[in-house]
Amino acid sequence: MHVVELKLVFLGTSAAIPTYERGLSSLAIVRGNEIIIFDAGEGMQIKFIRSKLGMNKKMKIFITHIHGDHCLGLLGLLQTLSLMGRTKPIDIFGEPRLQEFISVNRKILNFNINYQIIVHTIQNEGILVKEKDYLIKACYADHSILAFSFILEENNRPGIFNIERAQQSGIPEGQLYTLLQHGIDIEYNGTKLFAREFTGPSRPGRKVGISGDTRPSKKLEIFFRDCDVLVFESTFITQEKDKAIERFHSTALEASLLAKISKVKKLILTHFSSRYTNLKLIEMEAKKNFENIHIAHDHDVISVPYPEKELTKKCGRVKQIK
Numbered sequence: 001m002h003v004v005e006l007k008l009v010f011l012g013t014s015a016a017i018p019t020y021e022r023g024l025s026s027l028a029i030v031r032g033n034e035i036i037i038f039d040a041g042e043g044m045q046i047k048f049i050r051s052k053l054g055m056n057k058k059m060k061i062f063i064t065h066i067h068g069d070h071c072l073g074l075l076g077l078l079q080t081l082s083l084m085g086r087t088k089p090i091d092i093f094g095e096p097r098l099q100e101f102i103s104v105n106r107k108i109l110n111f112n113i114n115y116q117i118i119v120h121t122i123q124n125e126g127i128l129v130k131e132k133d134y135l136i137k138a139c140y141a142d143h144s145i146l147a148f149s150f151i152l153e154e155n156n157r158p159g160i161f162n163i164e165r166a167q168q169s170g171i172p173e174g175q176l177y178t179l180l181q182h183g184i185d186i187e188y189n190g191t192k193l194f195a196r197e198f199t200g201p202s203r204p205g206r207k208v209g210i211s212g213d214t215r216p217s218k219k220l221e222i223f224f225r226d227c228d229v230l231v232f233e234s235t236f237i238t239q240e241k242d243k244a245i246e247r248f249h250s251t252a253l254e255a256s257l258l259a260k261i262s263k264v265k266k267l268i269l270t271h272f273s274s275r276y277t278n279l280k281l282i283e284m285e286a287k288k289n290f291e292n293i294h295i296a297h298d299h300d301v302i303s304v305p306y307p308e309k310e311l312t313k314k315c316g317r318v319k320q321i322k
């Protein structure tokens with residue numbers, strides 16, 4: 001069975017102001033040969049280069065909202081990729097003003113991009129991208145300006161193929177195996193063979209949520225339900241809850257409560273106010289609601305395994321999942 005790598009690479013985990021250790025918001029999801037970037041805070045290109053993600057891979061960029069700490073790095077990244085010789089187009093998604101933000105800056109700065117950029121305006125919630133084996137969906141966040149949260153959701157995968165059974169039936173390896181595994185009945189030696197007899201039930205793909213800047217909301221609780229990994233902003237702790245409300249951000253406690261209600265499997269907190277030099281407080285607060293928490297640091301790389309692999313690990317069985 002074809003296994004597609006899925007990992008999260010954190011390129012910036014600070015809110016509003018960068019610190020010595022933390023750059024401004026940016027997350028790259030590497031899925032197979034593709035890079036999908038969520039937000040491009042100023043200076044993220046340095047972390048992008050250090051992470052050796054590759055400058056000419058298939059790429060999409062999503063901007064959650066037009067606040068400087070989430071989008072000022074976009075121009076620098078696009079320019080650097082051009083100077084480095086990129087040839088493949090990039091699809092960029094954001095609210096209606098993003099197109100203007102890019103074109104006005106390009107005009108003033110007079111910079112040429114040697115590859116095609118295609119800016120897609122997000123007009124509404126719903127499915128933005130439908131690739132062969134995954135979707136990207138948007139939902140309104142609850143922030144001080146128009147802002148979106150996103151989900152990357154893989155399609156279900158075919159069930160495990162029973163090779164022994166296929167061999168016993170005398171079916172030759174190759175194309176017929178593939179058809180059966182993808183649920184297509186075949187005819188072999190004049191006999192109809194049903195795919196369901198050779199293949200187990202279909203298996204879920206992986207689901208990753210990205211909050212961007214937001215207050216927690218009922219809407220997001222539903223949107224992020226059952227995510228394998230949820231990356232949620234945690235700008236403040238409860239002591240500064242009044243600031244979180246005033247500035248439309250979340251506290252660590254609120255983020256973890258949402259993760260619990262949404263039944264996500266793993267919560268990654270990011271986007272921390274620069275006032276917190278010790279993130280133990282954030283972690284302690286979040287753990288009151290939710291155990292499986294990771295506090296993101298710049299350059300962290302988090303792999304997202306297939307759900308059945310996780311299950312196997314938990315059961316203590318060392319078994320290769322096909």
Ligand SMILES: [Zn+2]
Pocket residue numbers: 065067143213
């Ligand atoms: Zn913001």
